Amino acid sequence: MMNCMTDPGAAAREAIYRDGITACRGAFTTEWADTMREDIDKAFAEAINRPGGAVGRGPRRYYVEIHPEQLRGFVDLVTHPWVTAVCEAVLGPRYEIVELGFDIPFAGAVNQPWHRDFPMPEITRETRVLDSLAFNLTAVDTEEDMGPFEIAPGTHFDDEPEFGHGMFPPKPFYPRYEERAVRKYPRRGDISARSALTIHRGTRNESQKSRPVLVLGVDAPGGVNGQRHDTAVTRGYWDSLPQQVRDHLHCPVVDVLTPITQKHTIEGLVMGEA
Structure with a gap:
C-alpha cells in the first residue's frame, strides 16, 4: 500500500494505469x-428481505446498493x-460519484470465476483511457480463511472477443490470471x-465469518456506469452536504427515498444464484 500523503494523486494514477x-x-x-x-449490517438486513434488494454473486455472496444517507461516514x-486526489488525478476535476454499495461473502462462499465488473467502455478500448474507479473499504481485518479478494494486476486493458458478456474470460485464459494473482x-x-476492469475474483470463504466490503463508484464526465445505479x-440531506460533495454527487433529490432494486444482475446469472 502506498503512503497516502506522498503526492497521492500522481502516484495513484501511475499505479492504477500500470497495475x-x-x-x-x-x-x-x-x-x-x-x-x-454497523450501517452495512443494518442495510443488508433490510435488503435481503425484499425482492431485488440483494443480488447474488455466487453461493453465499451478495451485493447491495444503498443511498448515501444510509452510511453515516x-x-x-x-x-x-486521498480519495479526492485520486479521483481528480485519474478522472479529472469534474468526476461524478455514481455508486455506493457493498459486497458480503458469507461462510461457504466459493471461488468466483475470474471477471471484471462490467464490459470495457469504448473510450478505454479505443484510447486506453480509464473513465471509472471503484474504491473499496473493508469492514473487517481480512484473514486468509475469509475468502480474500484476488486480483490479476495489469489486466485492465485485456480485450478479447471471447469474454462472456464482455466480462468473463473463458477458462483457457485462467493461467494468465492465476500466474499474476x-x-x-x-x-x-x-x-x-x-x-473495475482489472480481472479479479472473490475466493472461497472457509471461515465462519462474513467479509463485508464497501464499494464507492466514481465516473469521469460522460461515463456510463451511473446508468446501472439509482443513487x-x-x-434535507442534500441541503446538509458540503458544496464540495454536491459538486460531484449528480443524483436525484427526492422527498422520500425508495429502496434500491438492483439492476446489475449479470454476475449473479453467470456465477449462480445464492
Missing part, C-alpha cells in the same frame, strides 16, 4: 470502520484527501482504488 489497483493504509480509524460495519469518505489482506480503515438523496 489496475492501488491503496492507502490507515485512511480511517478502526472505530470509523466499525460504524461503517459518507461525507468523510468522499471528502477524504495477488491476494489482498486489507484491515479496517484501509482504502483501495482500482479499475438518490432527500432534500
Whole structure:
C-alpha cells in the first residue's frame, strides 16, 4: 500500500494505469470502520428481505446498493484527501460519484470465476483511457480463511472477443490470471482504488465469518456506469452536504427515498444464484 500523503494523486494514477489497483493504509480509524460495519449490517438486513434488494454473486455472496444517507461516514469518505486526489488525478476535476454499495461473502462462499465488473467502455478500448474507479473499504481485518479478494494486476486493458458478456474470460485464459494473482489482506480503515476492469475474483470463504466490503463508484464526465445505479438523496440531506460533495454527487433529490432494486444482475446469472 502506498503512503497516502506522498503526492497521492500522481502516484495513484501511475499505479492504477500500470497495475489496475492501488491503496492507502490507515485512511480511517478502526472505530470509523466499525460504524461503517454497523450501517452495512443494518442495510443488508433490510435488503435481503425484499425482492431485488440483494443480488447474488455466487453461493453465499451478495451485493447491495444503498443511498448515501444510509452510511453515516459518507461525507468523510468522499471528502477524504486521498480519495479526492485520486479521483481528480485519474478522472479529472469534474468526476461524478455514481455508486455506493457493498459486497458480503458469507461462510461457504466459493471461488468466483475470474471477471471484471462490467464490459470495457469504448473510450478505454479505443484510447486506453480509464473513465471509472471503484474504491473499496473493508469492514473487517481480512484473514486468509475469509475468502480474500484476488486480483490479476495489469489486466485492465485485456480485450478479447471471447469474454462472456464482455466480462468473463473463458477458462483457457485462467493461467494468465492465476500466474499474476495477488491476494489482498486489507484491515479496517484501509482504502483501495482500482479499475473495475482489472480481472479479479472473490475466493472461497472457509471461515465462519462474513467479509463485508464497501464499494464507492466514481465516473469521469460522460461515463456510463451511473446508468446501472439509482443513487438518490432527500432534500434535507442534500441541503446538509458540503458544496464540495454536491459538486460531484449528480443524483436525484427526492422527498422520500425508495429502496434500491438492483439492476446489475449479470454476475449473479453467470456465477449462480445464492
